[in-house]
Amino acid sequence: MDMSTICTDFQAECEALAMILDGLDAVGWDTPTPAPGWLVRDQMSHLGWTDRSALMALTEPERFTAEILQQPRQTRAAQQHATGRAYSGEALLAWWRTGREALLAALRLRDPKDRIPWFGPSMSALSCATARLMETWAHGQDIVDALQVHRPATERLRHIAHLGVLTRAFSYRTRGEEPPAAEIRVELQSPAGDLWTWGARDTEHSICGPALDFCLVVTQRRHPADTALQLRGALATAWMERAQAFAGPPGAGRQPRQFS
Secondary structure (H helix, E strand, C coil): CCHHHHHHHHHHHHHHHHHHHCCCCHHHHCCECCCCCCEHHHHHHHHHHHHHHHHHHHHCHHHHHHHHCCCCHHHHHHHHHHHHHHCCHHHHHHHHHHHHHHHHHHHHCCCCCCEEEECEEEEEHHHHHHHHHHHHHHHHHHHHHHHCCCCCCCCCHHHHHHHHHHCHHHHHHCCCCCCCCCCCEEEEECCCCCEEEECCCCCCCEEEEEHHHHHHHHCCCCCHHHCCCEEECHHHHHHHHHCCCCCCCCCCCCCCCCCC
């Protein structure tokens, strides 16, 4: 994967979300989402704030470390919500677009292997772009669920699925647990009907099913029980119960049958 490809896909994911929000009225912007206490506008202010944090980490890493990483998590969350609730919906969308465009411009100039400080372990520039695509899609899912609109799955899910596989060990460590050493086979059907695979064929633990469902689980937007994923082996079940593709402390996830 190269920076041009991931940035193009990140941009496309942002544009798909913007199409849902363009022309949304005040009631729509103030619609509660599945994340407790978060309105649609709060989801967008979080994305805009985090995009700007990523831009600072790329261009001013020392300032990011001193100003952003030192802030208590609750302080950051309060700032994000305050930003979103100070703007009209139209102004908030424009503010988000401005930050996203600046971040994309900075990402396109970086080598994929450049190290970037972040919340938790540092990551490569390529991983930074992938993470921003993932977060845009995941928070977009909260918005889609809140507004009850349809968003077609795309082949861009491969980035999120790959990140979900790569963060298996992190999903345990962020909970203070040691990740199992045994390999897990992952076989996912892409929206276009292709088969995406990770891991050895001969393992006794496997996850099979739609790529969309896997991405919904690893971003904690669906409980595994509410998907068509087929889990074989205790380690596959244990992983999906902990799966977390995003940085930070353990997320609360979603309750079973919340979206039935």
